[in-house]
Amino acid sequence: MNKTRCRAGRRARKKRRKKHEDFSIVTLSHEAQFVLLRRWLNERGFTSQSLIPVNFHDTGRGLMATQTIKAKNSVISLPEECLLTTSTVLKSYMADYIKRWHPPISPLLALCCFLISERHHGEASEWNPYIDILPKTYTCPLYFPDNVIELLPRSLQKKATQQKEQFQELFSSSQTFFHSLQPLFNQPTEELFSQDALRWAWCSVNTRTVYMEHDQSKYLSREKDVYALAPYLDLLNHCPNVQVEAGFNKETRCYEIRSVNGCKKFQQAFINYGPHDNHRLLLEYGFVAPCNPHSVVYVDLETLKVGLDEKDKQLKEKLLYLKDNDFLRNLTFGMDGPSWRLMTALRLLSLKPQQYTRWKSVLLGAAVSQDREDWCIESALKLCNNLTEDNVKALERLAQLKEGANQSGLEQLCVVESLRREEQNILGHTRGLLQNLLRQ
């Protein structure tokens, strides 16, 4: 045997092995759940093998391209028969109960009830191969206990608490409808449609549905009906830097996703859930995207007050003026420093009593004197340092909690930890920029 060729072959094999190890991926297609899902999809006209399920070391379960997807080409095309929408629910055994109910339930609740019921039916359910691959639990704040909610940045804490309250309200107000479904089940509906079950179904719908408009059904409430659960397609993870075109094609009767930039063979095929910052990704989807270009650190009112001059007799009035002009919301730090809104709010807060007449022009973008501008940069630096300290404390507490946590607790803590680390990164950049400005 030719020795050079043999060595070259060994080198190539080693390189190939190394490449595989670097990816640290675990394919899942051979697992019983996925074999059954593929069979189920095949029966409904989806036969493509160009994406396979894989466990990726960084994003968890997702889909890998088995062949290069060229720019503008199809990533996936899922036939209508595979989609689970409110039309599916309104054609099911649950339809009569929904149609009879007044006031009509929302499209979201209809989908949740159907998912809970189908999960309860287990192998007897037509949708079992799909329901079987759905996560058993989620890392969305709806699942977080209070001590984990408290470790979120303040502005996100507020949104997460509101979301929990809205969910609680949905659960309470749905009790009588759940009870009306009793004839369909042997088990009491109180046990079946528990708070845990609704939370699982709600998160399944919220984290996995694709946007698809439907004709409004007269049997459902007026809330927009834009959800479609899309088995297999919903294994695609999000990447903020990827662009796709997605939608239901009325001619092919398929839900189609096209890649704008393409995807290389053996790489994870990503889609884009929208231009969301990390707060939104965590709130709605239970994860954080590293180096997310849309991410910012929010300055809430409590933090803003830290950077202000308490001796300023006009402080209350200034804050009220900012509030009335919608300038106390969306004040942020990004990778490129403080936002225009934050600096504008600070400029107004920097004004001296005799500069009262300039309030309006400053909010419209007028410049202030160099000494006021320096005051603003120093205040921004104070805010940045305060937020950094808050992050350090949260990260220390997270490390303590992680020690005694169980698996699902650990997953929640890790998501919050990655959010806090991403924020530290942004604040570090901002601090550098502000310090440079002060040195000039």
Ligand SMILES: C[S@@+](CC[C@H](N)C(=O)[O-])C[C@H]1O[C@@H](n2cnc3c(N)ncnc32)[C@H](O)[C@@H]1O
């Ligand atoms: C539509 S599903 C995608 C498939 C999902 N990973 C699975 O195993 O079923 C959306 C969920 O995937 C996860 N996810 C999506 N993109 C991610 C990413 N870039 N990094 C980590 N998790 C991600 C989040 O848990 C999100 O709620």
